[in-house]
Amino acid sequence: MTDVVEPGLRERKRLATHRAIQLAALKLVHDRGLDTVTIDDISRVADISPRTFFNYFPSKEEALVGDGPSFPSDEAVELFVSRTGNLLGGIGELMLDSATDALHDHEIIQLRKALAADYPHLTVLRMQTFRAFEQKLVAVVARRMATEFPELAADPIRLESRSALVTQVAIAAVHHAWQNWARDPLASETLADRLAESFAELDDVLGSLATH
Amino acid sequence: MTDVVEPGLRERKRLATHRAIQLAALKLVHDRGLDTVTIDDISRVADISPRTFFNYFPSKEEALVGDGPSFPSDEAVELFVSRTGNLLGGIGELMLDSATDALHDHEIIQLRKALAADYPHLTVLRMQTFRAFEQKLVAVVARRMATEFPELAADPIRLESRSALVTQVAIAAVHHAWQNWARDPLASETLADRLAESFAELDDVLGSLATH
DNA sequence: TCTATTATTGCATAGACTGCAAGTTTAGGG
DNA sequence: CCCTAAACTTGCAGTCTATGCAATAATAGA
Numbered sequence: 502m503t504d505v506v507e508p509g510l511r512e513r514k515r516l517a518t519h520r521a522i523q524l525a526a527l528k529l530v531h532d533r534g535l536d537t538v539t540i541d542d543i544s545r546v547a548d549i550s551p552r553t554f555f556n557y558f559p560s561k562e563e564a565l566v567g568d569g570p571s572f573p574s575d576e577a578v579e580l581f582v583s584r585t586g587n588l589l590g591g592i593g594e595l596m597l598d599s600a601t602d603a604l605h606d607h608e609i610i611q612l613r614k615a616l617a618a619d620y621p622h623l624t625v626l627r628m629q630t631f632r633a634f635e636q637k638l639v640a641v642v643a644r645r646m647a648t649e650f651p652e653l654a655a656d657p658i659r660l661e662s663r664s665a666l667v668t669q670v671a672i673a674a675v676h677h678a679w680q681n682w683a684r685d686p687l688a689s690e691t692l693a694d695r696l697a698e699s700f701a702e703l704d705d706v707l708g709s710l711a712t713h
Numbered sequence: 714m715t716d717v718v719e720p721g722l723r724e725r726k727r728l729a730t731h732r733a734i735q736l737a738a739l740k741l742v743h744d745r746g747l748d749t750v751t752i753d754d755i756s757r758v759a760d761i762s763p764r765t766f767f768n769y770f771p772s773k774e775e776a777l778v779g780d781g782p783s784f785p786s787d788e789a790v791e792l793f794v795s796r797t798g799n800l801l802g803g804i805g806e807l808m809l810d811s812a813t814d815a816l817h818d819h820e821i822i823q824l825r826k827a828l829a830a831d832y833p834h835l836t837v838l839r840m841q842t843f844r845a846f847e848q849k850l851v852a853v854v855a856r857r858m859a860t861e862f863p864e865l866a867a868d869p870i871r872l873e874s875r876s877a878l879v880t881q882v883a884i885a886a887v888h889h890a891w892q893n894w895a896r897d898p899l900a901s902e903t904l905a906d907r908l909a910e911s912f913a914e915l916d917d918v919l920g921s922l923a924t925h
Numbered sequence: 926t927c928t929a930t931t932a933t934t935g936c937a938t939a940g941a942c943t944g945c946a947a948g949t950t951t952a953g954g955g
Numbered sequence: 956c957c958c959t960a961a962a963c964t965t966g967c968a969g970t971c972t973a974t975g976c977a978a979t980a981a982t983a984g985a
Contacts, residue, residue: 511931511982539971550934555973588922625841632837650921662893666914667922669885677878702878707919709862710800710879723951723962751940762965767942 520606521547522557526564527612535620562626565616567609569630570599572637582645589707592642592671593700597693599634617683624683628676639668674699732818733759734769738776739824747832777828778835779821781842782811784849794857801919804854804883805912809905811846829895836895840888851880886911 508516525546529538540561544551558564573581577598581591617624643664647654653663678699682692720728737758741750752773756763770776785793789810793803829836855876859866865875890911894904 509983514982515932540973541971552935552974553933556932560972622841622844625844629834629837632834662889662914663918665892666886666889666911666918669889670882670915670918673881673885674878677874677881680877681874699878702874703882706875706878707922710919721952726951727963752942753940764943764966765964768963772941 518547518549518553519557520609522549522554522564523567523609524612526561527609527616530565531612531615531619562623565613566623566627566630567613569633570596572634573598578641582641582648584645585649587704588642588645588649588667589671589674589703590700591645592638592668593674593696595638595641596671596675597696600692600696614683615686617679618686621680624676624679627679628672631672631675635668635672638671639664642668642671670703671700674703677703730759730761730765731769732821734761734766734776735779735821736824738773739821739828742777743824743827743831774835774838777825778839778842779825781846782808784846785810790853794853794860796857797861799916800854800857800861800879801883801886801915802912803857804850804880805886805908807850807853808883808887809908812904812908826895827898829891830898833892836888836891839891840884843884843887847880847884850883851876854880854883882915883912886915889915 522543526538526543529542529546538561540554541551543561543564544554547554554564573595577595581595584591617627639661643660646664646667647660653660675696678692678695681699682688682690682695734755738750738755741754741758750773752766753763755773755776756766759766766776785807789807793807796803829839851873855872858876858879859872865872887908890904890907893911894900894902894907
């Protein structure tokens with residue numbers, strides 16, 4: 502298999518700084534509120550120069566919400582495309598596949614959760630990191646729908662519109678999951694749990710709403 | 714009935730300035746691109762002081778995307794709540810009711826359309842203006858679902874989660890409509906048309922996705 | 926140990942945004 | 956028509972965000 506090379510000193514330092522900045526930003530904002538915390542403050546706590554801050558994050562907000570999800574692996578994508586039935590649930594699994602990446606840092610996760618509860622507009626910003634993502638996802642969904650619904654494949658414009666709509670609906674579910682996750686700080690459920698719940702609920706609610 | 718009082722001079726001037734700022738901002742950005750346009754530029758064209766700009770809009774972006782929709786009238790809300798069947802379609806009509814407010818300024822609409830095509834991230838920002846809105850909408854949807862699905866009314870937590878999810882899905886449809894509307898600059902369809910289309914398509918797609 | 930690459934930092938600068946106080950304009954009554 | 960209160964505009968000073976550039980420091984790899 503592919504060798505997992507031990508990352509060098511440079512890489513390790515880079516990661517440490519990356520984390521130090523996020524941690525400093527999250528702690529400060531948690532303690533003193535969003536608008537009283539400046540990038541100078543964050544840099545001081547993270548032990549870097551303010552100029553270096555911008556080598557890692559383009560803005561205070563980005564440092565707070567963290568990096569967007571990475572796109573699912575090719576295998577996961579191909580599996581998704583080739584399957585049939587429960588399309589939305591499949592997208593949910595795909596999301597989950599990419600969301601479970603950097604979610605091992607307990608302290609940061611906890612702080613981010615509190616942040617999401619305190620500043621809902623940052624949650625929306627967080628959703629925006631999914632947008633980069635979104636276009637690729639639409640393309641993948643289109644491939645899947647083309648194989649599953651042959652009559653759509655014949656009408657590219659309709660296919661495009663459909664897959665865009667379905668993707669938006671899936672993102673709505675992710676948003677819903679994130680909101681529920683952040684709602685109560687005491688719950689021990691992970692974001693992954695909430696994702697599964699929201700997609701299940703979505704599947705359930707569709708049945709009761711369809712007018713056919 | 715309620716008398717429609719002629720707005721005074723003060724109010725008319727205010728509206729004129731409001732429009733002048735938006736127009737100036739949209740034209741400048743359309744001609745020169747987003748990042749080369751400053752608030753000083755906009756103010757110069759709109760014939761106001763830069764300080765006055767901030768009396769009208771909190772940022773350049775807000776001036777570009779315009780004000781959020783106003784909440785639907787009480788009558789529209791009550792009608793929606795009391796009806797039954799096609800829940801999502803009903804929400805669509807509700808959205809439409811509030812979206813057709815300030816949509817009579819052809820020049821601004823056309824420029825905003827071009828803007829949405831050129832800068833998709835502003836469209837997302839535009840969606841954020843729906844958020845104030847969103848909370849109220851969730852409450853209204855909850856009322857409707859409580860009357861329509863009595864078994865939900867008995868479980869407030871479930872009801873809350875459901876209505877939040879349904880609202881998110883509806884917003885997804887609005888997003889989809891907005892994207893389609895902005896996609897081709899030549900199409901003569903109005904945003905209202907696109908909204909109707911997207912909600913119809915949503916209703917249609919639900920049938921094919923439900924796993925029941 | 927030497928060198929190329931990459932990262933950090935300070936400095937200078939432009940632009941976004943806010944509070945405050947002074948000046949203008951409008952509303953509305955006498 | 957005039958006067959006053961309220962609302963609106965403006966200039967100014969100051970803080971914070973953000974970026975380019977050039978100098979310095981640290982690391983990788985030979």
